[in-house]
Every structure is written in structure tokens, then in C-alpha cells.
Amino acid sequence: MSQQQTIVSAVSPQDAPERVWEAFRRWGYLQASLDPLGDLEPLPMPELEVTGPDAEAARRCYCGSIGVEFMHMPDRERRQWIQERMESEAPEPDRARILELLIRAEVFEQVLQTRYLGTKRFSLEGETALLPLLDAILNAAAEQGAEKAMLAMSHRGRLNVMVHTVGRDAAEVFAHFEDVDPRSVLGSGDVKYHMGATGNFHAANGRDLGIHLVSNPSHLEAVDPVLMGRTRSKQMRRGAEGTRLVVPITMHGDAAFAGQGVWAETLTMSNLEGYTVGGSISIIVNNLIGFTTAPRDSNSSRYSSDLAKRLPIPIFHVNAEDPDAVVRVGRIALEYRSAFGSPVVIDLIGYRRHGHSEVDDPTITQPLRYRKIEAHPPLYKIYAENTGTDPNPTLERVREEIEAARQRAKELENSPLMRKLPRYWNKYTGGRYQESFEVPTAVPQQTLVSIGQSLVKPPEGFHVHPKVKKLLEQRLEMVEGKRPLDYGMAEALAFGSLIVHGVPVRLTGQDSRRGTFNQRHAVLTDIENEEEYVALQHLSDDGTWCEIYNSPLSEAGVLGFEYGFSRDYPEALVLWEAQFGDFANGAQIIIDQFIAASEDKWNLLSGLVMLLPHGYEGQGPEHSSARMERYLQLAARDNIQVCYPSTAAQYFHLLRRQALRSWRKPLVVLTPKSMLRNPSAASPLDALANGAFQPVIPDPGDGSAKRVLICTGKIGHELNAARKRRNDDSIAVVFVEQLYPFPQAQLTAELERYTDADFVWVQEEPANMGAFSYIMPQLERATGGRPVLSVKRSAAASPATGSHKAHEMEQKTLITLALGNPEVESAEGGH
Ligand SMILES: Cc1ncc(C[n+]2csc(CCOP(=O)(O)OP(=O)(O)O)c2C)c(N)n1
Numbered sequence: 001m002s003q004q005q006t007i008v009s010a011v012s013p014q015d016a017p018e019r020v021w022e023a024f025r026r027w028g029y030l031q032a033s034l035d036p037l038g039d040l041e042p043l044p045m046p047e048l049e050v051t052g053p054d055a056e057a058a059r060r061c062y063c064g065s066i067g068v069e070f071m072h073m074p075d076r077e078r079r080q081w082i083q084e085r086m087e088s089e090a091p092e093p094d095r096a097r098i099l100e101l102l103i104r105a106e107v108f109e110q111v112l113q114t115r116y117l118g119t120k121r122f123s124l125e126g127e128t129a130l131l132p133l134l135d136a137i138l139n140a141a142a143e144q145g146a147e148k149a150m151l152a153m154s155h156r157g158r159l160n161v162m163v164h165t166v167g168r169d170a171a172e173v174f175a176h177f178e179d180v181d182p183r184s185v186l187g188s189g190d191v192k193y194h195m196g197a198t199g200n201f202h203a204a205n206g207r208d209l210g211i212h213l214v215s216n217p218s219h220l221e222a223v224d225p226v227l228m229g230r231t232r233s234k235q236m237r238r239g240a241e242g243t244r245l246v247v248p249i250t251m252h253g254d255a256a257f258a259g260q261g262v263w264a265e266t267l268t269m270s271n272l273e274g275y276t277v278g279g280s281i282s283i284i285v286n287n288l289i290g291f292t293t294a295p296r297d298s299n300s301s302r303y304s305s306d307l308a309k310r311l312p313i314p315i316f317h318v319n320a321e322d323p324d325a326v327v328r329v330g331r332i333a334l335e336y337r338s339a340f341g342s343p344v345v346i347d348l349i350g351y352r353r354h355g356h357s358e359v360d361d362p363t364i365t366q367p368l369r370y371r372k373i374e375a376h377p378p379l380y381k382i383y384a385e386n387t388g389t390d391p392n393p394t395l396e397r398v399r400e401e402i403e404a405a406r407q408r409a410k411e412l413e414n415s416p417l418m419r420k421l422p423r424y425w426n427k428y429t430g431g432r433y434q435e436s437f438e439v440p441t442a443v444p445q446q447t448l449v450s451i452g453q454s455l456v457k458p459p460e461g462f463h464v465h466p467k468v469k470k471l472l473e474q475r476l477e478m479v480e481g482k483r484p485l486d487y488g489m490a491e492a493l494a495f496g497s498l499i500v501h502g503v504p505v506r507l508t509g510q511d512s513r514r515g516t517f518n519q520r521h522a523v524l525t526d527i528e529n530e531e532e533y534v535a536l537q538h539l540s541d542d543g544t545w546c547e548i549y550n551s552p553l554s555e556a557g558v559l560g561f562e563y564g565f566s567r568d569y570p571e572a573l574v575l576w577e578a579q580f581g582d583f584a585n586g587a588q589i590i591i592d593q594f595i596a597a598s599e600d601k602w603n604l605l606s607g608l609v610m611l612l613p614h615g616y617e618g619q620g621p622e623h624s625s626a627r628m629e630r631y632l633q634l635a636a637r638d639n640i641q642v643c644y645p646s647t648a649a650q651y652f653h654l655l656r657r658q659a660l661r662s663w664r665k666p667l668v669v670l671t672p673k674s675m676l677r678n679p680s681a682a683s684p685l686d687a688l689a690n691g692a693f694q695p696v697i698p699d700p701g702d703g704s705a706k707r708v709l710i711c712t713g714k715i716g717h718e719l720n721a722a723r724k725r726r727n728d729d730s731i732a733v734v735f736v737e738q739l740y741p742f743p744q745a746q747l748t749a750e751l752e753r754y755t756d757a758d759f760v761w762v763q764e765e766p767a768n769m770g771a772f773s774y775i776m777p778q779l780e781r782a783t784g785g786r787p788v789l790s791v792k793r794s795a796a797a798s799p800a801t802g803s804h805k806a807h808e809m810e811q812k813t814l815i816t817l818a819l820g821n822p823e824v825e826s827a828e829g830g831h
Helices: 003-010 016-030 053-062 076-086 097-113 130-143 160-164 170-178 223-237 239-245 254-259 259-268 304-310 325-339 367-375 379-387 392-411 445-455 467-479 487-500 556-567 581-595 597-604 628-635 648-660 714-726 744-751 772-782 804-819 822-827
Strands: 066-069 148-152 199-200 208-215 246-253 281-284 313-321 345-351 504-509 546-551 575-577 607-615 639-644 667-670 707-711 733-737 736-742 758-766 790-793
Touching: 016 066, 016 076, 066 325, 076 160, 076 325, 076 736, 097 170, 097 325, 097 367, 097 379, 097 392, 130 148, 130 160, 130 208, 130 254, 130 281, 130 445, 148 648, 160 208, 170 392, 199 790, 208 504, 223 246, 223 259, 223 556, 239 246, 246 254, 254 281, 254 304, 254 345, 254 744, 259 304, 259 556, 281 304, 281 325, 304 313, 313 325, 325 345, 345 504, 367 744, 392 648, 392 804, 445 467, 445 487, 467 487, 487 504, 487 648, 546 744, 556 581, 575 648, 581 607, 597 639, 597 667, 628 639, 628 667, 628 736, 628 772, 639 758, 648 667, 667 804, 707 714, 707 744, 707 804, 714 733, 714 758, 714 804, 758 772, 758 804, 772 790, 790 804
Parallel strands: 148 208, 148 246, 246 281, 281 345, 313 345, 504 546, 504 575, 575 607, 607 667, 639 667, 707 733, 707 758, 758 790
Antiparallel strands: 066 313, 199 208, 639 736
């Protein structure tokens, strides 16, 4: 018999009271009174068609202004915890404070409306209970000893929250409406309702809570994983108590909550060791509309919150027009998070007084609902009446205060920055590249040897897989100078040497612990008991941490998280690895809106590294290209770095350079697949103990070459091998290792050596992909206007062929053309 049937038969009037209560605990939320305008009607539920004193009492607890979903949670203790709170008397709220906040919310919007008519502000009216809700959560957090709250939200009510929750001066917000200094942001900056803000919340218990509302793009929900990453970062700084001390709060529109997959990905990460933040409080600012779209068209189930129900976490629906119930939920939510380290969802159901923005007419698409809204008084009036308070004195005082702030705004000379960066950013800088940023990256040979030896030695009694054992033996030979280093070992030594130097390292990605290509083995697994050992975690004497995690099968969520983490840990080397480079397109929003543009829009820096396996090896259309063209198109004003290191030593120096320079810029690295095991990409230990990352690797020849092949990455090794086979000294091969910022001076110096040569750009990718479009003008500048030919695959709709044999034929033709087979070249070469 199913559980549902059990309950149906359970709730006849003569049934035991406990059964009646069970029915309301399980289904009561479907009949709760949640919608101030009554459009969300109670769902008929035979299970709840019962009478009697218990039924009445249970109905009062579970079908009032709060509807809670918690019976899907398997943990009995957690269900009981909620049950106890729902079935006990609600504590007396501070009604004067609630009224003050409701009035403030309303008046602030009204002043904006009258003074800046026709400007978008995305009013909070209809959902003003958000302010007392946040107030309740933050007060409860302060009581639990929290010292910081990290907030993320989209457009709706953001300006109001900045002033009344984050504690920014209203004058600063108004100053952005005045747009007092447009020249300072020509071609950059962002709109006012995307800006971040830092401030303080003064809790009722006398404590101050630092608040940070994070900058976010228009792309709804993209900020969610970023907030979680930032939160974890701040929690890690605070050690074991971190999750209690820093509380993340996300706010969502109802349409976005249901619709955007990145939020689902973020929830998936919530209880994973590598990503947990001890639970977030997520508020759906639910106005039962998305722009012009009704819930029936934007969600396949009754509540937009249903997405969250796949996790064992509670969901509180609450009528936004019952502020006492709203603050009660806020407190319960925070206390639940504290008790169980779990996420909690609050679905605050209200309405939207105006159109999507204030310039939009909602009566075109929702004429009936808006007729109701027009006749509906603002919440503060309803609340004042219900509580028998005269709102007018507060109303007058608040209006004067906000008007005064508006006057002050005109006197502010520049649009003030509402954010303050934490101290740990003092040492780091962004802006344009300067040579003075360079630092030594070589590591003394003795240090490398000793790190290498520790890395290959698992603890006594650890049962290493025979294949891994062999690999560790080879790695030992590498540091002993008996065999050249491969990428895997070069990376391990880069991480290890940074950790020894006090630089924390965090790397995540799908299967990154072992490595997709069986190349990393940063985490060893005991073949007898599956215990794990991370040698990199045992190198430091001073507690420098190292985190290496397999990520869930997500790109947007995980990359967003790591970007966020890097934003608050500039001292650490933070890396995200795609399984294959092209999968990063699942995270395109994070790349476009945060990684490439956050410095330009918000003056916020990140040193995040993206590792993108790349290279044409006949694996098909989808495992060949990391789409370097996309990063090169995004590159401007030194916003990112794009590099394709062609040797193990280059990779080593590149990673160390990224961590050790004070310049904090995202770094996109095209990483090897077949090159991992290509002897010509291996490096002697000496190359790690000396030298530095070379943006251009010159040809070793004397400059007499007649044909100079310019390329990047793997193809260069194939060109070298072919040249060798031909024994042709008239060909030179030059590697451009750093594609952006473009090493114009170094390349010019190299190309100037060839006074009488043809220059040819060679790439594996089709003509409409790879570096071709980006690099040709750069090369012509570097050759001083001398023509540059090119060899590449024909333009194509998809990056590579699905046939391995076809790939080999193409690759062969490419190399032949590059080396200069005169007959074929005149037919197909040139550009
Ligand atoms: C990813 C993304 N797609 C589309 C939009 C365009 N857009 C902006 S607001 C909005 C409606 C949002 O509705 P909801 O999430 O319910 O929030 P509300 O505006 O009602 O508070 C849409 C579709 C966007 N900003 N981001």
C-alpha cells in the first residue's frame, strides 16, 4: 500500500489525532493562505477533509499564512525540529520595527518614482515584506554569532535592499540616478541595479554584521554559484567556525528560480564536501509573474520552489502580506540552517505593483490581476490598520529623511562606489599589463627534488594501484633527473612549490583528482580500503591548504563557484578544469559576464585559471577544440590571459607566474591531451630550475630559414617532427605560447631575424576557428607589414571530423601544406 493511500484511509474523523496531524504536516501547505490577491487558490485535498478539534488545530498551524514542505525529508530529527516550531506559539514580533521597515521600503520607491519618472528601478512594492524578512534573518544570524552575511539578488528591490539592509547611504543610490560623472565610465561600468554594495547591519542584540551584496549581471541566477564560492572562500579564512560566521542569502524571482538551470546546479553542490557553505537561505521574491509571463507558462508544477524539493531541505511558503508570519519564517529558517547546516528555501508570495519595470504597462497582459492590484492598498497601510498604529508620523519622518538624501546626492561629485574591498586585496592589482609585474618563477633544483620525493611517497602501509605505483616510480626518476618531466609532474611540482611557499591551491573539475587523461593522480586511492591520500596536503609546515576535488557534472555552476572563490582568495591559486575544453561553453554566461567583464563593469578582479584540454587528435567534433577563438574575441584591455604552453616547463612556469605575480587576471590555459605523453613536450628538470615562462619560443636556428612557421601549441611539435623527417633546415618553427596579451615585442624580435623568409601561420583548427582571425593582423604588425600566409582546415560548421581516418588525412595535408609542398600550396595555401 502506498503512503498516500495510508493517509487517505487515516483521516476519517474517528481516526487517531496523530494521523490527522500527519495529514496536515504533509499536505497542509497546499491549502495554506499564501497569495495576498487570492490567485493561487487552495488545492482540494481529500486528505484534509476532516473535522474535529485536532483538525482545526492542525489547520491553524499548517494552513495559515505559512505553508511548509518538510515531510519529504527522510531525517526524522529534522522533521521534528520543524514540527515543534510550527506547532508552538509564534514569538511576539517587534511590530514597530516591522512597520518602520514597510514604510521605509514604500517611501523610498515613491521618491524614486516621482523624482526619476521613466527610469527603471524594479520596485519592491508588493513585496515590501522582504525588508522585515531579511531583518529577521540577520537578527537571528547575529544571535547565533555570525559576523558576515553574503547577499545575492537580481534587479527586483535591489536598490531598496542596498539602503535598508546593506546600510548604504540613500544619497549614494540617488547619485547613480543623477549619473553625475558619465565621462568616468565611457565604454565600461554597469547599470545601478547591478552594482555591489558593502555595509553593516546593526542587529537588535547590539552586534554589527558585515553585509556584502555581490555585484551581478542581468543574466538571472548566474550569480548564485558565484555567491556560494565567495562565501566558502570567506568561511575558509575563518577556519573551523567559518560556516557559522558567514551566512549566504540568495534572493530570486519566481520565474528565474524555476527556469534557470544554474540554480539547480548550485543546489546540487550544496552538500558536497568541496563546495558546501553550511547551508544557504534562499528567498523567492515571488510576485507570481515573470515580466509578462504567468506562472502557468513558466513552471510545470504548482510552486516555483518545487525544483528545490528534490533535496532533503525545508521549503517555507509565506504570505507576504502577513509580516508577522514572514519574520517568524525568517527566524526559523536561520535557526534551521544553524542547527543542521542545511539550505532552506523561503517562498515569499506577494505581487508586483507596477509593470516589470516602471516604464512597462502590465495591464496589457494581466488586466484582471492589475485591476485587483490597483485597488489594493500598500502593505504598510494594511499592517498599520491591523496593529492599530497611526503610520503618519513615521511616514512623514521617513519621507523627509529620504528627500534630504536625494538633495545630498546632487552634491556628490562622482557616482560613489558602494563597495569596499577587503584588506587581503591590498597586495594585488589589475589594469593594464606592466613588465614590472614579472617575478622569478624558477625553483632551485634541490627544492624541486625534495618536493618531488615527498609527492611520490604515500604513507606507510598505503596500497597503491600497480599502474599508479609505476607512474610514481617514473615521477621519482623525473626529479632525479633520469627522465624528462611530463606535464603531470610539472603541474604537481608547480602546485607543490607554491604550497611550500605558502600559496594555497584549489583545483576542481570533473574527475580532476585522478585527471581525465590519467595524468594527475593528485589523490591516491588505497586499493584495499579506498582510503584517499593527497600528498600535496602534507607538504606545508605552516598550514597552507590544498583542495583538490572532483566536481559534480556541471560547468556553469562549478565555474561560477570557482570564480567566486577566487574573488575572495587572491592569495590562492584557484583552478577550474573542463573535462574537455569545449564543455566550458556550458558555462558561457560565467565566462562572458564575470570572468571576461567583471573588471570592466565592476572593477573587480580575479586570478582564476581555466584549464581547457585542447588539440586535434581525431576524437571527433566535440573533444578536439576548446574554442580558443571565443576567448580571443573576449580579450580586450588586458582583461584576461590566453596561453597555450607547449612544454611541461612552460606549464610549470605559467602556473607559478599566475600565482606569484601581483597582477590578478583570469588565465585561460589550453591544456594538453596527446601532448601529455609526447616526449618532445617533456622538459628536463633543469628547465624548471631555471628560466621563466616564455610568451614566444623562438626557433633555435640561426635566422637563415626561408620559411617561418608560426603556430601555437601541439601542432608545433608535429611541424617540428615533420621538419626533422625531411631534414630541412630552411624551415623554422616559432611557438606563440601567450596569445593574449599579445607578445608583440617578443614576436617582432624573433621574426626580424628572418630577413628573407616566407611567414606562415599554421593552425589545426578550421579557418573560422582557432586563433586565425585574431592573430593575422597581429602577425602582420609583427612582420612590419610583410605578408603572412596561412595554413588551416577549411572553414567548418563543426570543429572537427568524426572520422579518425579523415582526421589523419586532414592532419597530413595540413602539415604538408605548412612545410611547403609548392604544388598543393598554390592550390590551397595562402590566405
Ligand atoms: C538568463 C536571463 N534570461 C532572460 C532575462 C530577461 N528577463 C529579465 S527579468 C525577467 C523576468 C524575471 O521574472 P522573475 O524571475 O519572476 O523576477 P521578477 O522580475 O518578477 O522579480 C526576464 C525574463 C534575464 N535577465 N536573464
